[in-house]
Amino acid sequence: MTAAAGRFAWFAGHEARLAGRDLIAFLTGGRRRSLLAALAWVLVIEAAFHLVAFAALGGATVLAGPLDVPMLVLVSGIGFLSFALMLAQAMESVTRVLYGRADLDLILSSPAPATGLFALRTGLTALGTTAMALFLVGPFLNAAAVLHRPGWIAGYGVVAAMGMTAAAVAIALTLALFRAIGARRTRVVAQVVAAIIGAGFVIGGQAAGILLYGDLGRLAILTSPDSMAIAPGPDSALWWPARAAAGDVAALVPVVGLAALLFTATAVLAGRSFPAVAIANAGVATVRAVTGRRAAIGFRLRSPAACLREKELRLLLRDPWLISQTLMQVLYLVPPALLLWINFGRQVELPAVLVPIVVMAAGQLAGGLAWLTISGEDAPDLVATAPIRRATAMRAKVEAVLVAVAVPLALPMALLLATSLFTAAVALAAILAAVASATAIQFLFRTAARRSQFRRRQTASRIATFAEAFSSISWAAAGGLAAAGSMIAAVPAALALAVVAVAWAASPRRND
Amino acid sequence: MRVPALELAGLEKRFDRPAVAGLDLTVAPGEFYALLGPNGAGKTTTLRMVAGLMKPDAGTIRIYGHDAVADPVAAKRLTAWIPDEPMIYDKLTPMEYLAFVAGLWSIDPARAAREARDLVGLLGLGPHADERCEGFSKGMRQKVALAGALIHEPRLIILDEPLTGLDAGSARLVKDVLKARVAGGATIILTTHILEVAERMAERIGLIAGGRLIAEGTLGDLRGAAGASEATLEEVFLALTAAGPPGVAA
Numbered sequence: 001m002t003a004a005a006g007r008f009a010w011f012a013g014h015e016a017r018l019a020g021r022d023l024i025a026f027l028t029g030g031r032r033r034s035l036l037a038a039l040a041w042v043l044v045i046e047a048a049f050h051l052v053a054f055a056a057l058g059g060a061t062v063l064a065g066p067l068d069v070p071m072l073v074l075v076s077g078i079g080f081l082s083f084a085l086m087l088a089q090a091m092e093s094v095t096r097v098l099y100g101r102a103d104l105d106l107i108l109s110s111p112a113p114a115t116g117l118f119a120l121r122t123g124l125t126a127l128g129t130t131a132m133a134l135f136l137v138g139p140f141l142n143a144a145a146v147l148h149r150p151g152w153i154a155g156y157g158v159v160a161a162m163g164m165t166a167a168a169v170a171i172a173l174t175l176a177l178f179r180a181i182g183a184r185r186t187r188v189v190a191q192v193v194a195a196i197i198g199a200g201f202v203i204g205g206q207a208a209g210i211l212l213y214g215d216l217g218r219l220a221i222l223t224s225p226d227s228m229a230i231a232p233g234p235d236s237a238l239w240w241p242a243r244a245a246a247g248d249v250a251a252l253v254p255v256v257g258l259a260a261l262l263f264t265a266t267a268v269l270a271g272r273s274f275p276a277v278a279i280a281n282a283g284v285a286t287v288r289a290v291t292g293r294r295a296a297i298g299f300r301l302r303s304p305a306a307c308l309r310e311k312e313l314r315l316l317l318r319d320p321w322l323i324s325q326t327l328m329q330v331l332y333l334v335p336p337a338l339l340l341w342i343n344f345g346r347q348v349e350l351p352a353v354l355v356p357i358v359v360m361a362a363g364q365l366a367g368g369l370a371w372l373t374i375s376g377e378d379a380p381d382l383v384a385t386a387p388i389r390r391a392t393a394m395r396a397k398v399e400a401v402l403v404a405v406a407v408p409l410a411l412p413m414a415l416l417l418a419t420s421l422f423t424a425a426v427a428l429a430a431i432l433a434a435v436a437s438a439t440a441i442q443f444l445f446r447t448a449a450r451r452s453q454f455r456r457r458q459t460a461s462r463i464a465t466f467a468e469a470f471s472s473i474s475w476a477a478a479g480g481l482a483a484a485g486s487m488i489a490a491v492p493a494a495l496a497l498a499v500v501a502v503a504w505a506a507s508p509r510r511n512d
Numbered sequence: 513m514r515v516p517a518l519e520l521a522g523l524e525k526r527f528d529r530p531a532v533a534g535l536d537l538t539v540a541p542g543e544f545y546a547l548l549g550p551n552g553a554g555k556t557t558t559l560r561m562v563a564g565l566m567k568p569d570a571g572t573i574r575i576y577g578h579d580a581v582a583d584p585v586a587a588k589r590l591t592a593w594i595p596d597e598p599m600i601y602d603k604l605t606p607m608e609y610l611a612f613v614a615g616l617w618s619i620d621p622a623r624a625a626r627e628a629r630d631l632v633g634l635l636g637l638g639p640h641a642d643e644r645c646e647g648f649s650k651g652m653r654q655k656v657a658l659a660g661a662l663i664h665e666p667r668l669i670i671l672d673e674p675l676t677g678l679d680a681g682s683a684r685l686v687k688d689v690l691k692a693r694v695a696g697g698a699t700i701i702l703t704t705h706i707l708e709v710a711e712r713m714a715e716r717i718g719l720i721a722g723g724r725l726i727a728e729g730t731l732g733d734l735r736g737a738a739g740a741s742e743a744t745l746e747e748v749f750l751a752l753t754a755a756g757p758p759g760v761a762a
Contacts, residue, residue, distance in 0.1 A: 298611055298621075299611045299614060299621040299622070299624050299625040299628070300611075300615075300621055301620075301621050302615060303615075303618075304615060304616045304617075304618060306615070307612055307615030307616055308616070310612075310615075311601070311604070311612050314603070314604070314608075315601060315603050315604070318603040318644075319603060378599060378600070378601050378602065379599035379600055379601060380599065381563070381565060381593060381595050381599050382593075382599060382613065382616075382660065383616070384563075384564065384565050385563045385564055385565065385588055385591065385592075385593040386588060386613075386616035386617065387585045387586075387588040387589040387616070387617060387618075388585070388616060389585060
């Protein structure tokens with residue numbers, strides 16, 4: 001083995017160790033658990049996914065049918081939406097490679113050539129993206145292969161090709177952004193672009209489907225007659241990935257080969273460019289001096305609680321990344337809002353199915369914002385030592401959450417109100433309940449954290465994460481059933497209350 | 513008789529082991545008091561309880577006569593706490609941060625604006641007063657936090673390692689500001705590992721070990737307790753903390 005190869009292998013071992021520990025921390029929420037315990041959890045979740053996949057695909061006999069154009073369009077559409085999500089994840093990973101690791105100073109100041117290390121980290125980006133996709137898609141490929149056509153197992157190869165391509169595109173995009181707008185802005189812009197790409201493709205397809213065909217299904221536009229009319233013939237190279245996923249080896253080989261080629265070329269390019277980019281990045285602050293003369297918090301007479309509310313809202317408004325995360329939640333409201341608008345225009349009675357979407361979005365939005373205001377307080381000592389009662393401070397923060405949730409929900413609520421007073425009233429009640437539950441759960445599991453740790457909030461407490469999700473889902477179901485006039489709405493409502501009660505019982509005891 | 517600025521009696525806090533074990537301490541108004549001790553002695557825990565960031569298991573805390581446990585709001589109105597790691601908001605400018613703090617302490621806006629301008633100028637933050645704090649160095653962040661602590665003109669200022677990470681010029685500036693506050697009647701209690709700061713600035717020094725006060729007084733008093741009349745504070749500190757409190761291993 002040459003010295004360079006030996007050094008590369010040593011770097012690979014180092015990176016594998018760090019990646020493994022990151023994975024365990026991600027799986028266990030940072031608690032000290034063994035790798036075996038973490039893997040056991042993965043297996044349990046994967047088994048559950050398999051149950052869902054086998055149940056969902058049991059009747060999908062179309063998967064055993066011929067690979068005609070409608071089938072190819074459908075598979076390609078699913079693949080494209082999945083690729084958008086993989087690209088978003090890869091962009092996040094690439095940003096972390098450039099900005100996130102604390103060891104860049106050490107590596108770049110050492111005599112070791114950094115080219116290999118950056119190429120290696122690029123490879124890990126592709127591996128991580130592929131692994132996450134396979135974790136989610138794998139059970140469905142297995143189910144399709146077992147139940148309908150063994151060839152679907154080749155989908156694993158296509159997912160790997162998609163992972164490599166997503167990593168390559170993410171690297172190229174990030175490097176291009178770096179050259180175009182510099183180190184300062186690339187980080188934020190890349191994260192915002194990642195969020196928009198992830199949600200945009202999925203929601204955009206849904207919105208287009210609604211506008212054109214009045215159907216809420218994400219794939220409505222793909223299966224429409226217009227799409228079929230412009231789709232190329234079954235022998236087109238455009239369908240190679242879909243054919244490859246279905247087990248066509250003649251398509252699988254070029255798809256995987258081209259992806260590998262693209263990835264290798266990008267990894268080599270990145271290996272050469274990243275050290276220079278990282279050094280350039282280290283030479284400048286990642287933030288530019290932003291002046292706050294406009295709309296500044298001024299010296300005005302107001303209560304301490306008003307001061308806290310203003311501060312919370314100001315901090316939310318000034319964080320582009322947080323706004324992008326919030327924007328994603330709001331984007332999910334666009335399709336139901338469009339459907340509302342179309343239905344209203346046609347004087348058609350509102351489908352009760354829209355209420356749960358709005359309620360679910362409100363619950364999720366409130367959960368994230370409540371974490372930011374309650375746990376993500378960057379100056380907890382300042383607030384705690386201020387002459388203001390703890391309950392008053394907490395109430396002010398919760399009020400800030402309510403305002404922040406109300407703004408994006410105002411439009412769909414106004415449309416609901418214009419369409420049906422009863423449905424709007426039910427939606428409002430369910431929204432308030434979902435927001436209160438999510439906020440209460442975040443309060444019960446509050447912790448001291450930096451706002452920048454927002455990404456980690458869902459792994460910090462599994463119970464809080466699941467409780468928040470279950471309560472939002474339950475209130476969404478209750479709202480939907482109530483809007484439809486069903487008395488069964490009491491069941492999910494009771495379940496939501498039970499979830500909050502369980503969260504209270506399971507929350508850490510405090511004596512502060 | 514003047515009401516003490518700070519009066520601790522039988523203060524106790526226990527985590528896995530006793531962190532503060534029956535601490536009695538009195539600091540007079542207008543006094544500059546340094547609380548010294550080895551790592552894990554209970555200094556920060558004590559100060560965090562005084563600042564209202566932690567509840568004591570037992571004992572009383574009185575700030576200018578106000579019971580800090582029973583009536584924390586009244587006690588906090590008179591107090592400022594500056595931790596070793598400055599906690600400010602990256603997305604606010606120094607002036608906005610000061611406006612926020614002034615709002616929390618319900619300071620008259622006109623007075624707060626005037627005081628903010630003075631503090632920003634005094635601490636050399638003028639050119640950055642309207643820039644967001646996200647790009648600031650640790651020293652600048654420390655100055656912003658200090659300005660925030662002083663804007664409501666506290667009568668008791670509690671500082672935990674206030675000079676950590678500051679360059680010589682900034683450290684000198686902070687020391688001058690603190691001295692001026694004491695001259696103006698404020699009481700300061702600080703912890704520091706830089707013994708020279710305590711030696712030069714503090715009127716009285718308390719040595720804490722194992723959660724108890726093992727010696728207290730002027731530097732001369734401490735030299736007497738250590739039986740070394742010409743010793744430096746460092747030598748006195750090492751001699752007294754090596755002996756440790758009665759019944760507590762050093």
